[in-house]
Amino acid sequence: MEQNTEIQQKTTFKQKLSRLHHKIFDVKNDTMPKSLSKGKNFFVFCMVIIGILHFAVFYVGVNYKAIVLGFQKEVEGTTVFTFDWFIAFFKEFSYEDSVLMTCFKNTLKYFVLNSFFLFITGYLISYFLYKKILGYKIFRVVFYMFGIISGIVVVALFKSIIAVEGPIYTIVKEITGTELPFLLKDDSTATNTIMIYCVWTGLASNFILLTGAMNRIPEELIEAAKLEGCGWFREMTGIVTPLIWDTVGTLFILSFIGIFQASGPILLFQTPESTYTFSYWIYLQVTAGSNNYPAAIGLFVTVITLPIVFLVRHLLSKIETVEF
Amino acid sequence: MNTAINFKKNRKRNKIKENKSFKIAKIIMFIIFVLHAATILSAFAWMILSTLKEQMEFSLNKFGLPQKWLFSNYAKAFETLVDDATDTSVYKMIFNSLWWALGGTFLTISCSVMMSYAIAKFKFRGRDFLYGTALFAMMLPIYGAMPANMALLNDLGLYNNPLILITCCNGLTSHFVMLYAIFKSVSWSYAEAAYIDGANHFTVFFKVMLPMARTPILALWIMMIMAKWNDYMTCIIYFPDWLTLSAGLFTYQLIHVRDANTPVLFAGLVICMIPPLFLFIALQNKVSSLTIAGGLKG
Numbered sequence: 001m002e003q004n005t006e007i008q009q010k011t012t013f014k015q016k017l018s019r020l021h022h023k024i025f026d027v028k029n030d031t032m033p034k035s036l037s038k039g040k041n042f043f044v045f046c047m048v049i050i051g052i053l054h055f056a057v058f059y060v061g062v063n064y065k066a067i068v069l070g071f072q073k074e075v076e077g078t079t080v081f082t083f084d085w086f087i088a089f090f091k092e093f094s095y096e097d098s099v100l101m102t103c104f105k106n107t108l109k110y111f112v113l114n115s116f117f118l119f120i121t122g123y124l125i126s127y128f129l130y131k132k133i134l135g136y137k138i139f140r141v142v143f144y145m146f147g148i149i150s151g152i153v154v155v156a157l158f159k160s161i162i163a164v165e166g167p168i169y170t171i172v173k174e175i176t177g178t179e180l181p182f183l184l185k186d187d188s189t190a191t192n193t194i195m196i197y198c199v200w201t202g203l204a205s206n207f208i209l210l211t212g213a214m215n216r217i218p219e220e221l222i223e224a225a226k227l228e229g230c231g232w233f234r235e236m237t238g239i240v241t242p243l244i245w246d247t248v249g250t251l252f253i254l255s256f257i258g259i260f261q262a263s264g265p266i267l268l269f270q271t272p273e274s275t276y277t278f279s280y281w282i283y284l285q286v287t288a289g290s291n292n293y294p295a296a297i298g299l300f301v302t303v304i305t306l307p308i309v310f311l312v313r314h315l316l317s318k319i320e321t322v323e324f
Numbered sequence: 325m326n327t328a329i330n331f332k333k334n335r336k337r338n339k340i341k342e343n344k345s346f347k348i349a350k351i352i353m354f355i356i357f358v359l360h361a362a363t364i365l366s367a368f369a370w371m372i373l374s375t376l377k378e379q380m381e382f383s384l385n386k387f388g389l390p391q392k393w394l395f396s397n398y399a400k401a402f403e404t405l406v407d408d409a410t411d412t413s414v415y416k417m418i419f420n421s422l423w424w425a426l427g428g429t430f431l432t433i434s435c436s437v438m439m440s441y442a443i444a445k446f447k448f449r450g451r452d453f454l455y456g457t458a459l460f461a462m463m464l465p466i467y468g469a470m471p472a473n474m475a476l477l478n479d480l481g482l483y484n485n486p487l488i489l490i491t492c493c494n495g496l497t498s499h500f501v502m503l504y505a506i507f508k509s510v511s512w513s514y515a516e517a518a519y520i521d522g523a524n525h526f527t528v529f530f531k532v533m534l535p536m537a538r539t540p541i542l543a544l545w546i547m548m549i550m551a552k553w554n555d556y557m558t559c560i561i562y563f564p565d566w567l568t569l570s571a572g573l574f575t576y577q578l579i580h581v582r583d584a585n586t587p588v589l590f591a592g593l594v595i596c597m598i599p600p601l602f603l604f605i606a607l608q609n610k611v612s613s614l615t616i617a618g619g620l621k622g
Contacts, residue, residue: 044442048438051496055495069475143364152556152570152577153596156593157367157368170386231345257463278467286471302464
């Protein structure tokens with residue numbers, strides 16, 4: 001009798017474990033005929049092998065190579081492992097007027113612009129599009145144009161608009177009588193001009209994802225809030241935001257992951273050294289044939305970013321997500 | 325009783341107040357929307373009008389309508405926007421763009437679809453590890469991969485080689501996470517019915533599961549084709565002798581800073597923006613379905 005109860009308990013535990021496993025991994029395919037079990041392994045192998053090989057070569061291999069390159073140096077024809085590149089980086093970074101310091105300052109400027117200012121404007125625009133503001137269908141297409149059209153086209157257009165004798169130059173001259181400087185070649189105005197370009201093209205950033213998430217909110221929830229006298233601002237901050245927090249949080253974390261990649265289209269603008277960012281500087285180094293120094297800096301920046309990303313992720317995870 | 329009446333009155337007053345404030349906010353936002361949209365549309369309209377002018381007319385009359393509508397500038401763009409260094413014509417650039425955009429998209433999406441389907445629907449050893457790896461790769465910020473990538477492509481003989489397309493066989497991208505969510509949400513009972521009818525795994529995948537997930541997959545296709553068509557950086561860095569249209573227009577602008585015929589250059593830029601614009605306008609409902617059917621959970 002006792003033995004039976006033990007077996008029963010064991011079965012129940014096994015069943016529970018299996019149910020838990022099914023719940024976690026959502027396994028629904030165990031119902032397939034047994035004759036297909038052998039074929040299943042071959043099928044799964046065919047499905048994943050290319051992806052795994054690619055990952056091994058172009059992710060693991062590349063990152064391994066990046067680590068090796070960061071420590072490698074050619075000395076009198078032989079390759080040695082050294083910290084020289086990191087030492088050179090710290091030395092260069094300590095000078096106030098070094099290119100790397102300029103890159104660092106500019107990168108942070110773009111990061112703040114993209115991750116805070118443009119994130120907020122994008123969110124506001126998404127909310128009003130979700131609220132079906134007059135002409136919202138047309139605005140959706142117009143605002144998405146920068147996502148469809150190549151940066152080459154938009155930058156060329158922007159350059160022509162702000163060029164000397166261009167539309168902006170002519171309008172300002174006719175209204176105020178003053179002549180604008182060559183905005184993209186002047187050190188004092190170049191970065192700000194590119195940032196204005198970023199605002200122009202990124203004002204409605206992420207709106208496709210955000211409106212998509214907002215559209216999934218059940219209408220009854222919003223109606224109930226309205227009946228309780230909830231205003232639009234409270235609705236946006238207190239109801240919509242928590243309901244789409246997964247999307248907002250993911251976008252926010254992604255922006256922190258790319259903190260040191262934040263940049264404007266410097267390559268397309270061909271602006272002076274005072275506008276350089278980390279990512280553009282690395283591009284210049286690589287195209288000039290230098291691999292080790294940028295790899296070392298890339299490694300250092302990765303190490304700096306990791307704790308920042310995990311901290312942001314930890315802080316964001318503390319905010320409770322509302323299920324619906 | 326009085327309290328209840330007061331409460332109702334207050335609620336009504338608050339509602340009227342809120343409606344008023346929402347109306348004001350809507351008007352302010354509408355003005356901002358109109359202004360922003362106007363700057364975008366007028367800029368593009370100015371560019372398109374400029375493509376129809378002569379260079380001299382463009383210099384003297386920047387804002388007016390063209391005296392003669394020179395549609396021939398578009399034909400000229402095909403003749404003049406040649407990259408002399410690599411001897412690449414616009415036709416070749418368009419072919420390279422199609423090769424990169426269609427080929428690259430096909431490989432990336434196919435690999436991601438296969439990987440995500442297997443992981444979402446089958447139980448096998450290493451499944452959770454692969455899923456975790458994809459998430460980890462997304463979360464880990466990697467800087468300075470460009471030098472290593474360049475060195476590796478050189479070692480593999482893929483640098484400046486059209487076969488670089490195989491680097492697109494990436495199954496564990498951000499698309500993987502989206503497709504994983506999509507396949508998770510597709511019911512397995514259809515597959516079960518197909519198995520009972522004697523179908524094998526490949527038949528179930530191609531004839532049952534893929535058609536069921538076709539709308540979000542198509543949306544991913546469209547988004548990726550547009551991104552790859554517009555991508556100039558990858559081409560400039562990794563296959564500079566096989567210029568795509570975006571990259572070719574960029575190098576043309578760099579070389580011909582002083583002697584470029586602006587209306588003809590603008591015509592080239594318009595040619596470059598037509599395919600993605602057309603694709604988006606034609607299939608925009610499919611694109612918006614991506615965020616509703618799958619994508620990031622809101």
